[in-house]
Amino acid sequence: MLKLPRALLGVALCFMQGCSSFGQPVTPVAAPGTRDIQHVVVIVQENRSFVDLFRGFPGADAPSYGYMGSKKIALKPVPLEDPNNIANNFPDAIAAWNNGAMNAFDLEQMYGTPKTFPYAYVPNTLDEAGPYWFLAHKWVLADRMFPMEFGESFTAHLALIAGTSDLNPRLAEVDGPNAWPWTCDAPPGTITYTLTPQRIENPNGPFPCFTQMRTMADTLDAANISWRYYVPPVTNLGGKAWTEFGAIKAVRYGPDWKNVVTPETTVLSDIAAGRLPQVAWVIPDIANSDHPGSGSNTGPSWVASVVNAIGQSAYWKSTAIVLVWDDWGGWYDDAPPPQLDFRGLAIRVPCLVISPYARIAAGAKNGYVSHTQYESGSVLKLIEEIFRLPPVGPASQGYTDTRAASLIDTLDFTQAPRAYSPAPQPYSTGFLLGRPHSNRPPDTDYER
Numbered sequence: 001m002l003k004l005p006r007a008l009l010g011v012a013l014c015f016m017q018g019c020s021s022f023g024q025p026v027t028p029v030a031a032p033g034t035r036d037i038q039h040v041v042v043i044v045q046e047n048r049s050f051v052d053l054f055r056g057f058p059g060a061d062a063p064s065y066g067y068m069g070s071k072k073i074a075l076k077p078v079p080l081e082d083p084n085n086i087a088n089n090f091p092d093a094i095a096a097w098n099n100g101a102m103n104a105f106d107l108e109q110m111y112g113t114p115k116t117f118p119y120a121y122v123p124n125t126l127d128e129a130g131p132y133w134f135l136a137h138k139w140v141l142a143d144r145m146f147p148m149e150f151g152e153s154f155t156a157h158l159a160l161i162a163g164t165s166d167l168n169p170r171l172a173e174v175d176g177p178n179a180w181p182w183t184c185d186a187p188p189g190t191i192t193y194t195l196t197p198q199r200i201e202n203p204n205g206p207f208p209c210f211t212q213m214r215t216m217a218d219t220l221d222a223a224n225i226s227w228r229y230y231v232p233p234v235t236n237l238g239g240k241a242w243t244e245f246g247a248i249k250a251v252r253y254g255p256d257w258k259n260v261v262t263p264e265t266t267v268l269s270d271i272a273a274g275r276l277p278q279v280a281w282v283i284p285d286i287a288n289s290d291h292p293g294s295g296s297n298t299g300p301s302w303v304a305s306v307v308n309a310i311g312q313s314a315y316w317k318s319t320a321i322v323l324v325w326d327d328w329g330g331w332y333d334d335a336p337p338p339q340l341d342f343r344g345l346a347i348r349v350p351c352l353v354i355s356p357y358a359r360i361a362a363g364a365k366n367g368y369v370s371h372t373q374y375e376s377g378s379v380l381k382l383i384e385e386i387f388r389l390p391p392v393g394p395a396s397q398g399y400t401d402t403r404a405a406s407l408i409d410t411l412d413f414t415q416a417p418r419a420y421s422p423a424p425q426p427y428s429t430g431f432l433l434g435r436p437h438s439n440r441p442p443d444t445d446y447e448r
Helices: 031-036 050-054 090-100 130-138 153-162 216-222 255-259 266-272 299-311 376-386 429-434
Strands: 039-045 065-068 071-074 140-146 166-168 171-174 192-195 201-205 227-230 279-282 319-325 349-354 368-370
Touching: 039 153, 039 299, 039 376, 050 130, 050 140, 050 349, 130 299, 130 349, 153 171, 153 216, 153 376, 216 227, 216 255, 216 376, 227 255, 227 266, 266 299, 299 319, 299 429, 319 376
Parallel strands: 039 279, 039 319, 140 368, 227 279
Antiparallel strands: 065 071, 140 349, 166 171, 171 192, 192 201, 319 349
């Protein structure tokens, strides 16, 4: 794994100048201002809790310690490239959550690591979480983003395109299918796991080629809004990796399949060529994913490459970028997730909003920490409000974008649009593009 020279680690992070002030929930500004945004880009990273990436961030709820039972434990630095992983399925999440006590992360499956291993943070250094901290200081950091459902990445990504995992109002998808790939291309006999309102998990779910739920594809298509879902290639999946849309039958076998684009680096050439769609999701190769056990620390540079490409293009003045991690990945977090239904909410993850209209805290030059309670559906609601779209589906059928607070309140269309400040990128875009793809999905959650 290529590492930066050790000399760089001693360099003061001058790009961290400025301090985000303590923000407060606000009332969204008048809807007409949303016309200034014509593109929404959702960058999805993997398996990190809020505290793990932003421990000690000024003005945010991110303590330097946690609790294992009644024992107070100082969080220890664990770099992104650490080779160890943590289980993060539904039972692990429920155990760690411990009815809101947030003190049983030692009960997760550790794969041979000490039970204190989840009580950790990624160092805020240039070659680790530093680029994320730069973006947070400059733009908006949300410290109350909760995924829709306890458990693994399969349903976490489903929430970011559908706002639901319900098969019916009393039965939801949970965790991942029992065979790879997690799509309509799965081997015959593949089953999914289901969750009852009593939070009982059963291996009795349908083949992962769903017809039971609507997605943003339906909403965007109906309004003639262009969209693309950028994913890395996987050798045994026809060149397309874990595409959550690949588990939606109408997309996988319909005309929308052309909107699922590989490799994921195509987003960079689309930006350069003026082909950025109105709505985009960007899914990383595992090496750039931040996933525990990936052995790589290039995730922050990957994110910076996409954000910098937009920020330094003609798209900057009309774009809102949402950077969000899909699930907590097993890492400690202190914020008890509100329980809105039998699926969750789940353990807190980081979320940033980057835009020329990103809100600025009163009296500050840059930065804002939002304490509004968000969830996965908040990302969809932002898209819906920007483009004047209806909800994906009714709340009575488990769709969450109606109830969710919109990320629109991280934007202020009454302020003058701000110029872009390039994020530090320890690994260059050329390096990232020149490195061979791993041909592995960003997550497979083979814990079972």
